[in-house]
Amino acid sequence: MQNINTIKEAVLACIDGSKYSEAVCEYGLYIAKELKLPLVLLNTIEHTHISSKSDLSGSIGFGERDTLLNDLSDEDAVESKKLIDNGKDILKSLKEKVINSGFEDVVISQRHGTLYENLKELEEKMRVVLFGISGIDHNSDIMEIGSQVENIIRDVNVPIILVNKEYSPIKNVMIAFNGESGSTRALEEVSSSPMLGRDIKRFVINICNDTKKSQELIENAKEIIQDKTLNCEFISKSGDPLEEILNSQKSNNIDIMAIGSYSHGKLKTALFGSFTTKLIQNVKIPLIILK
Incomplete structure (x- = not known):
């Protein structure tokens, strides 16, 4: 394997063998190009x-306890080797797919530790x-957010x-x-960065029950977009924000959505219960999250 430490800047696609791994690779390939x-x-x-063995270390004899601890160590080593080998196979397969595409x-x-720890180190x-x-571990839970997602969104300061x-x-x-x-x-990011191609249509949506304020925000948005040659459409809506975003997403055939995340907060509940979480749980297209 090549050494990631020699790279100055890159698009990083996190692969774990879950049902989204191949899609993560393909979206990553598009962005990298x-x-x-x-x-x-x-x-x-x-x-x-x-x-799978019961931990009876508090109720067994000296010799039996040593044997159990050795068995637990051996079992963990076998499981770790299985994870390492499986991860290498997945990486090799996806790398071949990327190269075969012409890139x-x-x-x-492959690195040890949690995804959060590694992303902070590679930030x-x-x-x-x-x-x-x-x-x-959550392949069957369509609506369940992975346990590390909240911390990564809150603490990793790059577009996600x-x-x-x-x-x-x-x-x-x-x-x-x-x-x-x-x-x-x-x-x-979405209007000035080459991360998304110029030929992609950009829809800017604001939901606010105060019509005047909504129109003011739409005008502000137009000023922020410096490249006036981009294909942009501006949408002002009133009503429930989540419902209106979901309806607009479907009616305009949106393929990916960009949102700003919550502000920094030390409480782990800062994300969950927020509008960011509602979008993550309900929008059925990839999300670009920035802060």
Whole structure:
């Protein structure tokens, strides 16, 4: 494997073997091509094996306790090797797929520790990071948000693309804009960055029951978009924000949505219960999350 430490800036696609891994790779490939950056396929090995043996260490004799601890260590080693080998196979397979598509600037990396720990360590090298909404342990839970997603969104300061469906070409992007710093960053990123191609249509939506204020925010959005040659459509709606966004997403065939996340907060409940979480749980297209 090539060494990720030699790369200065890259698109990082997190691969864990879950049902979203291939889609994460494909969306990552698209972004890497647009940004003309290397694509890094990252597999993390988190040692959280739970033994099938009962822990009776408090009620058995000295010799038996030593035997049990040795058995537990051996079992954990076997499980870790299985995770490592499986991760390497997945990385090799996806790298071959990327190269066969005609893109050769791809690096595979396997690291130990949690995804959160590794992303924080690699933060300065990432231009964009992509991962699935839920990992391999939640393959059957369509609506369940992976346990590390909240911490990553809150603490990793790069654009995040959260993948929740199979890959499909990006033709239309929607930006939810409310004038706050996060949504302004999302609008700036999607309108000025080459991350999404110029031929993609950009829909900017504001939902506010105060019609005058909504129109003012739409005008602000127009000013933020410096490239006036982009194909943009501006939408002002009143009503329930989540409902209106979902309706507009469907009626305009939106392929990916950009949103600003919540502001920084130390409480772990800062994300859950917020509008960001409602979007993550209900929008059935990938999300670009910025703060």
